[in-house]
Amino acid sequence: MTDRIILDSLEVECVIGIFDWERENEQKVLIDLTLDCDMARPAKTDDIKDAVDYKAISKEIIALLEPSRFYLIEKMAEEVAKLCLSHKGVERVTVKISKPEAIRGSKNVSVEITRPKGGTLIFLGVGGNLDPERNLQDGMKLIRERFTVLAVSPTYKSPAWGVKESQPDYLNLAVKALTDKDLFATRAEIRWIEELLGRKRTLDKFSPRTIDIDLLMYGDLVSEGEGGTLPHPQILTQQFVYTPMMDIAHDVIVPGEGRALCDILPAYDDISLELEKVNL
The missing domain is CATH 3.30.70.560 (7,8-Dihydro-6-hydroxymethylpterin-pyrophosphokinase HPPK)
Known part of the structure; x- marks a missing residue:
């Protein structure tokens, strides 16, 4: 499948990390998504009901992460992938989660996972x-x-x-x-x-x-x-x-x-x- 929806740098403030100060203060994370889906039908009908609703997905991700208290961005990425794959039409997802300035001397640390639909x-x-x-x-x-x-x-x-x-x-x-x-x-x-x-x-x-x-x-x-x-x-x-x-x-x-x-x-x-x- 070559059809993809790409969402860059969705910004969310949440609790993330293993250190004491990280458990007490929210930090910024950036989410990049690549959603593999078949766009042939929506391209033909020009009807949003036939398309993957990426606005709804982004809102659900924000709702998932803002109150979350994950320790690892690996776990966060897995949960975001599960959410994306629950939407009709999404056959595979690549999730990249970045934690800016997590390490001194580095502008960014990120993890990236790819998950197919299953279940x-x-x-x-x-x-x-x-x-x-x-x-x-x-x-x-x-x-x-x-x-x-x-x-x-x-x-x-x-x-x-x-x-x-x-x-x-x-x-x-x-x-x-x-x-x-x-x-x-x-x-x-x-x-x-x-x-x-x-x-x-x-x-x-x-x-x-x-x-x-x-x-x-x-x-x-x-x-x-x-x-x-x-x-x-x-x-x-x-x-x-x-x-x-x-x-x-x-x-x-x-x-x-x-x-x-x-x-x-x-x-x-x-x-x-x-x-x-x-x-x-």
Whole structure:
């Protein structure tokens, strides 16, 4: 593939480095990207929907790095590469991260990596209402160990929905990740995390729970098997799924719909349900 998008010297201020003073002060890093992609279709249609949205990619990189606290620019480069490859149309990425004046007598130190696309893009809905702050934090640690996490939405609090008796409020968020596992193994990993955190399944599907992890999308798969429907129908029927998904996947084409999530009008089961953004 010879078609490339090149972005030079995207500047971000963040915490980066191993020394004490570096952990206390932000430094400037510069990001150079080369995105390998097929430009034949957008060149023909002249339509942004057919092109790789490099503005969105640059904004996501800034959002990823500004609050980050990496020790090594090698790790930072790897995370930026994962983010770029999560975008439709990007088949390979070269990431160069420069740390100006990191070494006395040198104007710049940089690392450069090249990564091909690999794995299946998935989205997870994560929630719970039994000690949810601790369980969601523990759940995210386990999710990061089992999957390559690309983005995590803000956390939202909402009343328990569909219940017969009063329950604690729920906390919910959405996760964008890559997996090298097939659908069966991906669901098995999710179930393992739930059981590890004390999830008890009962006949009452609205019972309180320590954690609930739903597979919302698995690549472009459309399925109605025993393991559940894909894409998950609650993406468009529940505010606590739709809203965090819009935070991290507004431009993702919903399998079976042929349209981006932001172009689909949700049909909420309870339009009166209100969400509150909270810090986890």
